[in-house]
Amino acid sequence: MKRIFKFLSSIKLAIILLIILAAASILGTLIPQGRSLEEYTARYGMLSGALIKLQLTTLYHSVWYLALLFFFALNIIVCTLTRLSAKLNRASRPKVESEAKALQALKNKDRIKRNAPLQAAQAETVARLKASRYKIRTSAAGNRVSLLARKRIAGIFGSDVVHVGLLVILSGGVISGLTSVRQNLEMREGQVVSIPATDFSLRLDKFTTLYYPDGSVKTWISDLTVLEGDRTVLTRKVEVNRPLNYKGFNFYQTSYGYNWDSPAVEIGAKKKSDPAYAKKVKVKVGERALLDDKDQLTVSVVRFLPDFVLGEGNQPETRSLQPNNPAALVEGFRGGEKIITGWVFANYPDWDQMHSANAKDKAAPTDLVFQLKSFEAGQFSVLEAAKDPGVPLIWIGCVLVMAGFGLAFYWPTWEIKAVFEETLGKTDIVLGGLAAKSRESFAVEFEAVAADLRRSK
Amino acid sequence: MSESTLFGLAFILFCLAALVYLAFQFSKKSSLANVGFWIAAAGLTSHTAALIFRTISSGHAPFTNMFESMSFLAWAILLAFLIIDRKYKIPRIGAYILLIVIGIVALASTPLMPKEATPLVPALQSYWLWLHVSVTMLGEAFFAVAFIASIMYLTAKEPEKKDKMDSVGYRCVAVGFPLFTLGGLIFGMVWAYKAWGTYWSWDPKEVWSLITWIVFALYLHTRIVMGWKGKRSAIIALIGFLAALFTYFGVNYLLAGLHSYA
Ligand code: HEM
Numbered sequence: 001m002k003r004i005f006k007f008l009s010s011i012k013l014a015i016i017l018l019i020i021l022a023a024a025s026i027l028g029t030l031i032p033q034g035r036s037l038e039e040y041t042a043r044y045g046m047l048s049g050a051l052i053k054l055q056l057t058t059l060y061h062s063v064w065y066l067a068l069l070f071f072f073a074l075n076i077i078v079c080t081l082t083r084l085s086a087k088l089n090r091a092s093r094p095k096v097e098s099e100a101k102a103l104q105a106l107k108n109k110d111r112i113k114r115n116a117p118l119q120a121a122q123a124e125t126v127a128r129l130k131a132s133r134y135k136i137r138t139s140a141a142g143n144r145v146s147l148l149a150r151k152r153i154a155g156i157f158g159s160d161v162v163h164v165g166l167l168v169i170l171s172g173g174v175i176s177g178l179t180s181v182r183q184n185l186e187m188r189e190g191q192v193v194s195i196p197a198t199d200f201s202l203r204l205d206k207f208t209t210l211y212y213p214d215g216s217v218k219t220w221i222s223d224l225t226v227l228e229g230d231r232t233v234l235t236r237k238v239e240v241n242r243p244l245n246y247k248g249f250n251f252y253q254t255s256y257g258y259n260w261d262s263p264a265v266e267i268g269a270k271k272k273s274d275p276a277y278a279k280k281v282k283v284k285v286g287e288r289a290l291l292d293d294k295d296q297l298t299v300s301v302v303r304f305l306p307d308f309v310l311g312e313g314n315q316p317e318t319r320s321l322q323p324n325n326p327a328a329l330v331e332g333f334r335g336g337e338k339i340i341t342g343w344v345f346a347n348y349p350d351w352d353q354m355h356s357a358n359a360k361d362k363a364a365p366t367d368l369v370f371q372l373k374s375f376e377a378g379q380f381s382v383l384e385a386a387k388d389p390g391v392p393l394i395w396i397g398c399v400l401v402m403a404g405f406g407l408a409f410y411w412p413t414w415e416i417k418a419v420f421e422e423t424l425g426k427t428d429i430v431l432g433g434l435a436a437k438s439r440e441s442f443a444v445e446f447e448a449v450a451a452d453l454r455r456s457k
Numbered sequence: 458m459s460e461s462t463l464f465g466l467a468f469i470l471f472c473l474a475a476l477v478y479l480a481f482q483f484s485k486k487s488s489l490a491n492v493g494f495w496i497a498a499a500g501l502t503s504h505t506a507a508l509i510f511r512t513i514s515s516g517h518a519p520f521t522n523m524f525e526s527m528s529f530l531a532w533a534i535l536l537a538f539l540i541i542d543r544k545y546k547i548p549r550i551g552a553y554i555l556l557i558v559i560g561i562v563a564l565a566s567t568p569l570m571p572k573e574a575t576p577l578v579p580a581l582q583s584y585w586l587w588l589h590v591s592v593t594m595l596g597e598a599f600f601a602v603a604f605i606a607s608i609m610y611l612t613a614k615e616p617e618k619k620d621k622m623d624s625v626g627y628r629c630v631a632v633g634f635p636l637f638t639l640g641g642l643i644f645g646m647v648w649a650y651k652a653w654g655t656y657w658s659w660d661p662k663e664v665w666s667l668i669t670w671i672v673f674a675l676y677l678h679t680r681i682v683m684g685w686k687g688k689r690s691a692i693i694a695l696i697g698f699l700a701a702l703f704t705y706f707g708v709n710y711l712l713a714g715l716h717s718y719a
Binding site: 015386391395 | 576579580582583585631632634635639646647650651652653654656657659661665667671672674678679682708
């Protein structure tokens with residue numbers, strides 16, 4: 001039992017664990033994580049089964065990686081606790097008594113003979129050390145007085161504060177892993193979505209996409225209203241990097257999408273025989289609109305595909321929901337008679353695929369050419385709703401870690417010890433100094449103190 | 458003066474400072490070390506002005522593409538060196554630092570690196586971009602100085618020089634480690650949380666930052682608790698800087714495809 005405890009508290013274990021954690025983490029960046037079985041089979045062939053069994057494809061959530069983290073946490077707890085009581089004792093009940101011999105074995109040391117009684121020499125020393133902000137304790141035994149002067153004692157707890165901070169971060173991570181929820185929300189303008197397991201719902205009032213002059217997206221703005229029942233609680237603009245926080249939930253703007261249900265399409269018409277002829281009309285998919293009064297020409301849009309491809313069996317379909325290759329299937333009518341039909345493409349205005357609607361003379365060229373001039377589709381907002389109760393602990397832990405760094409590296413604890421001994425009205429002062437950090441600056445200060453004591457009358 | 462004039466002027470001053478530091482290396486005249494310091498400081502000032510000009514004209518932080526980011530890294534390394542040199546007097550590594558700075562600036566200036574400032578995608582439009590990148594790079598810059606000090610330690614012969622390089626290496630880590638933790642890990646987590654709602658997603662860049670951080674934690678513990686010093690410390694600091702370098706370049710180029718920051 002004792003041996004296990006000792007092992008758990010050892011820095012050796014810490015070093016082994018850190019090396020294994022680093023090596024495992026590297027492995028996780030070399031093997032793509034969380035992909036499909038097909039992808040692993042294509043990449044690793046026979047090996048893929050073994051990789052999946054060893055959880056190397058979800059490495060950071062694997063049982064063994066979590067076990068490593070668990071032992072790492074245990075190591076920190078045991079190691080920090082076992083050292084803490086000694087440190088607390090050192091801070092609150094230090095040993096003031098010292099031996100002149102012991103002081104002379106220290107790295108910083110000095111010996112001063114003062115032509116003054118002990119009390120005067122001691123008072124001078126205390127005053128000098130106080131001037132340098134040392135806190136002082138003394139103890140007397142017979143004709144000998146010991147003095148302990150220290151400053152910035154909190155510095156010795158720097159490492160403990162860091163370690164506690166790390167534990168707080170790890171526990172925040174555990175809580176996040178067990179309790180966080182997130183959900184994708186695709187919202188159209190006017191739509192109300194109730195948030196599961198809460199008493200409120202969210203309404204998208206307006207969705208705006210702003211573009212840079214070069215056409216790339218600058219930002220998406222969702223005007224959101226929080227509703228409790230029918231009551232409006234608050235309205236807010238949500239953008240990327242500016243989430244809305246309400247009752248523990250955060251709502252993030254993540255992306256956008258097009259609503260292709262009934263886009264409005266602008267169709268243009270030309271005549272090969274008459275270059276001056278140009279007509280335009282806006283029409284919704286599934287509807288029919290008058291193009292040319294004189295000719296009694298009407299046009300209807302039967303179908304619209306944002307990203308046209310010819311799929312299986314040469315059937316038109318859309319590859320994505322992005323308007324990469326917008327195409328419309330249009331029909332032209334003269335009076336009541338359908339005269340022409342075909343696909344038109346926004347990106348290829350001169351692509352002439354129109355043919356006669358009459359099955360008999362399909363091959364016959366037509367004079368009329370339609371073009372897909374433009375289209376308008378509503379955009380919907382893609383938001384993410386997330387609730388993560390572990391987050392506050394993460395931030396608290398981060399603050400502790402940084403505070404601990406400050407203490408460990410920039411709040412060096414310095415100690416000066418002195419032993420005074422009086423013989424025949426003269427006092428012998430032996431000084432010794434200890435600094436675990438910033439030894440050079442400490443040596444300078446130590447020497448200045450000794451020099452001042454030597455100089456004083 | 459324009460950004461490119463100032464940038465060019467900085468480059469010339471860096472080259473001059475490198476020459477002066479090299480001259481110091483051979484002659485050991487301390488006045489030369491002083492001259493080298495001030496020329497390098499003038500170069501840094503000019504480089505700073507160039508970065509400010511770029512920020513004003515592009516309207517965003519000067520580290521959003523590879524050219525800008527490398528130029529900023531060179532700036533940070535020189536700044537870290539000048540700070541450490543003022544405190545601990547290490548002109549002997551000046552020549553190497555300036556050669557690295559010149560190397561990075563030269564690499565950043567090759568035609569392969571796109572230079573025009575492009576508009577920022579939505580996720581990058583945040584003041585956290587400033588905090589996250591600048592503090593991380595400053596931390597990495599101190600690791601770079603520790604790296605040079607470690608190489609000097611390993612190659613030096615005189616014990617006095619070795620001691621100095623060992624303690625300079627530690628000082629740099631004592632500054633770089635908290636900065637890297639704050640900028641790379643903590644500010645990174647805060648920003649990720651603000652932008653995407655998860656503070657940690659095991660993205661390769663995040664994981665490599667963590668690995669870098671673990672290496673420097675090993676440096677500190679072997680040194681403080683186990684009393685490792687000198688050679689072994691120097692080697693760990695070397696590995697740590699290489700890990701930081703891989704986090705910076707390697708993840709983008711070698712592990713590309715797995716990684717997609719918006
Ligand atoms: C990667 C995670 C860790 C970090 C970032 C960390 C950080 C630190 C820091 C900053 C110090 C102070 C160093 C100095 O005074 O210069 C320290 C000291 C120390 N750490 Fe850690 N630590 C980690 C993990 C561990 C673990 C797992 C152990 C378990 C054995 C441990 C044991 C110690 C000990 C014994 C000290 C000695 C200093 C003292 O007692 O004040 N550390 N650590």
